[in-house]
Amino acid sequence: MLDAATRLFASQGYANTSSAEIALAAGVSEGTIFKHYGTKDRLLLAILQPFLGELFQQMTKEVVRESFSNRTLTLEQFLRNFIANRARFLAENRHVFRVLVKEMMYNDELRDAVKAYAARHIPPALNLIVNQFKGKGEMADLPAETVLNLAATYLGGFFVSRFVFMDRDDISDEEIEEAVRFLMGGIGNRGAS
Amino acid sequence: MLDAATRLFASQGYANTSSAEIALAAGVSEGTIFKHYGTKDRLLLAILQPFLGELFQQMTKEVVRESFSNRTLTLEQFLRNFIANRARFLAENRHVFRVLVKEMMYNDELRDAVKAYAARHIPPALNLIVNQFKGKGEMADLPAETVLNLAATYLGGFFVSRFVFMDRDDISDEEIEEAVRFLMGGIGNRGAS
């Protein structure tokens, strides 16, 4: 039932999917849907909430664990691990990710909720890492906030364009490598600087 | 009428905006809307088509003109000009841009149309530029396609996050400068390479 709804929302959008369609796809009656979730709105939340929890909590958990367990990790290795890890998670949950991205565009409340959630979870965990790499001289001399902002903007574009815009099912190692290299050195010629 | 519809679509989404709302906001009758545009769908197209035309054609036109008129332009200067120019254009047309982005998510046909449109217009004009800068040794040694892809992903994320996700009305010079620096050199430490 959640699965059927997720797929439909992912491909058509929440607003363009009727409860009749969901019932048909899930092989239950419309009544059953509303018995379980009360309203179409709460059905959407039932889909998004567990994903949001995992998305941020797993992300920060992995990052913290990694940064403490392996002190010789270079920035490049860290980025590679991090991006590969999130790419795998999003590929597995690509339908829910599509729903989340599409609905964040349409739904102000949801957008604000996600923004608040992200603001509360991401900086505390990642500022630490950024400063660690800055201390080792591996990172450009920019405020931690700026670094996170730049990386988030690029990685947001990266994942959304692949999974949502291009409707991809996964991301290849080559693409990840490209992303890592871009984050590390931009597109300017290093030797020329 | 187009203006009223654009603002409503931008803030609530096409699917959540009724023709009655549009008529009210535009100060005309519902009948008039359908006399002019036939269907709600075609009203959306009437909003998006001129914008799409300008978005890509102006972009490529400026780029070509610039690259031929000023042969001493550095990559950094080019990026600064290019981003500032598009930022200004999108700020002026931010409502339509919001509609476009939101509806591309929901509407497969529209998304495919935009992708086709972009694929037809962008590479011909920009490959030239990329190769020109590569010839001058100012750019990383990557295939032109890869360079465009990286820049498009980042700049897509940059503009969408600002104008759509954060609902901003414009973009500051500082942000543009940050974007230029990031595109030029990534977040890695140049000296350390």
Add this chain to the structure above:
Amino acid sequence: MLDAATRLFASQGYANTSSAEIALAAGVSEGTIFKHYGTKDRLLLAILQPFLGELFQQMTKEVVRESFSNRTLTLEQFLRNFIANRARFLAENRHVFRVLVKEMMYNDELRDAVKAYAARHIPPALNLIVNQFKGKGEMADLPAETVLNLAATYLGGFFVSRFVFMDRDDISDEEIEEAVRFLMGGIGNRGAS
């Protein structure tokens, strides 16, 4: 179960009370309700039937007993006893009374059933009393039917306004006294006649 349903019907009305609400309030499952009563309609009847039986049968029984056991009873004393007795009964059963009154308004069949029931039980018992008091010269010279009609109209208004319209839980002795005096002498000035 009947009690929970009665309270809900009394405060919200039968049509606005769902079987789910009843099940919740009664602490049983919806299935159990339908196992016992078959339909929601028959649940309503199960509430109303015993009350209707008592309402009329007790009323006439008491009246008959009283009128034969105490031949010196004045009309005023009779009215006082009668009203106090019914007031007590209705106060005890006010929830069911509310259900009955509200549903008689909505349900033609129920209304007709109650009318028939009343017509069959009231006149036989009360005509006797009326004629007894007329014989003693204590009562206005009106047909027994008219007297019953007038008293029923006033007492119906009296009980319905208190218990249903004003949602009262009981009726004070002062109000009963007022009702007795009114029935006895109206609002005109006796001395002036």
Add this chain to the structure above:
Amino acid sequence: MLDAATRLFASQGYANTSSAEIALAAGVSEGTIFKHYGTKDRLLLAILQPFLGELFQQMTKEVVRESFSNRTLTLEQFLRNFIANRARFLAENRHVFRVLVKEMMYNDELRDAVKAYAARHIPPALNLIVNQFKGKGEMADLPAETVLNLAATYLGGFFVSRFVFMDRDDISDEEIEEAVRFLMGGIGNRGAS
């Protein structure tokens, strides 16, 4: 449309009448009903509001006019005129009256609104009359409030039982005469007092 809805609400009750039934009876589509009245609730209000206004305002206006224009009017004549006037008004508007009475039972808000409305309009106009008749020695020596209460209870029962409970279309002069006599002298024997 209001007429069709009124008849249906009057005979079946608001809660048991579907918008489909109303549309059919009114010869319009369901959409039209909701275009005009927004919700079923507001359709009910559109029926009741004008009636409530007339019911109380006409009542008090007539009473005041009468009591000042004719100083020789006896209490009995006043009651006869008053009851006949309201009987005529309610007979003409019996369908709406049925709706009002039935819905006041089911709907707490409506009941409270009507109670407040009545409390604001009736006493100011009628206390005057009561005291005028008391001054002339034509009325029982009771507080004005008590008199109004007794009369309202009886006349409420009188009109509701006839128009709602018995589904009558009008009230005969004989019944009015009976009501007047009862209000004037109760059912006790005047001579015996």
Add this chain to the structure above:
DNA sequence: GATGAATGAGATTTCATTCAT
């Protein structure tokens, strides 16, 4: 050419009732 009342198809939601466990 503009209007706005009317429409009817379809959306969400509610609920009495059934039935496998």
Add this chain to the structure above:
DNA sequence: CATGAATGAAATCTCATTCAT
């Protein structure tokens, strides 16, 4: 014998679209 998940029919309401004026 009680349960509660599932149902499907029906209710309220929304809305793009049409059409007579």
